[in-house]
Amino acid sequence: MHLAIEVIELSFEHFAEAAFGLSSRDAQVVTAWTGLILMAYLATKLLQKVCVAAKYAIAKAPARLKELKESAVSYSVGHRLELVMAAAAIVVYLTL
Numbered sequence: 001m002h003l004a005i006e007v008i009e010l011s012f013e014h015f016a017e018a019a020f021g022l023s024s025r026d027a028q029v030v031t032a033w034t035g036l037i038l039m040a041y042l043a044t045k046l047l048q049k050v051c052v053a054a055k056y057a058i059a060k061a062p063a064r065l066k067e068l069k070e071s072a073v074s075y076s077v078g079h080r081l082e083l084v085m086a087a088a089a090i091v092v093y094l095t096l
Helices: 002-020 024-070 077-095
Strands: none
Touching: 002 024, 024 077
């Protein structure tokens, strides 16, 4: 993955040098800022998806907890993990 990113960065730098007549240093600066902006955008989109998942988990948590309590099966590791994930989703949602 890291190697693929490096190849893309190097290709972008060479393109910027050839297309816009930038020096090597200027092309590196443009590439760095472009990468930073792109990563910030992708992080924002990922955070939006996490918020949607957290809202869904919060909406479903009371019904799922009631269902788990009413079931005759004791809490398994999967149920505990599900409860922990629901609690984590609630915490993430409330801190945003």
